């Protein structure tokens with residue numbers, strides 16, 4: 001399996017390129033509009049064919065590159081079911097497996113940051129956690145139908161029940177981290193360690209963070225897979 005972690009500095013967003021090295025088929029997870037040229041170049045250099053553009057959720061902080069990637073490559077746009085959008089070629093449901101040659105991508109419904117957020121387990125060894133679980137943190141729950149109690153349940157019951165050695169690749173990082181493990185996050189993630197559901201809800205409901213700068217543009221644009229009107 002080929003696995004690349006790509007970064008957008010402006011929004012601190014990770015995009016993941018995953019490919020089967022035999023069939024050369026590839027998927028991009030959470031592509032960023034401003035980085036599409038970079039992503040296309042990497043695909044070309046590595047001789048890969050982009051089959052799918054996949055989202056963990058409808059983002060509020062950046063605009064997806066899905067439409068632009070489809071225009072350039074003909075890839076299919078896949079979004080989580082239940083999300084509010086009008087542009088998917090295909091929806092992915094909890095437990096569904098997307099097969100890419102020998103690479104298996106399994107959807108794990110992990111709502112809470114948004115109501116339709118999905119994480120992706122890759123070949124049972126790595127999990128793309130989107131904004132549900134960040135390294136030593138988690139996504140916020142105060143907009144886009146977010147719900148702190150639901151996020152607590154998703155992380156503690158769906159992600160923390162994966163094998164401790166599972167590698168954690170988040171949707172963002174703001175501190176310079178790139179990868180962690182489920183075991184490490186159980187031990188050191190202060191949002192969850194030693195907290196019950198109620199204390200997590202109290203913590204999340206009192207973060208008082210400003211809304212993301214791009215939110216009013218990004219959310220509607222992402223509901224159309226990156227069309228800006």
Ligand SMILES: [Fe+2]
Nearest residue numbers: 059060131139
């Ligand atoms: Fe997000």
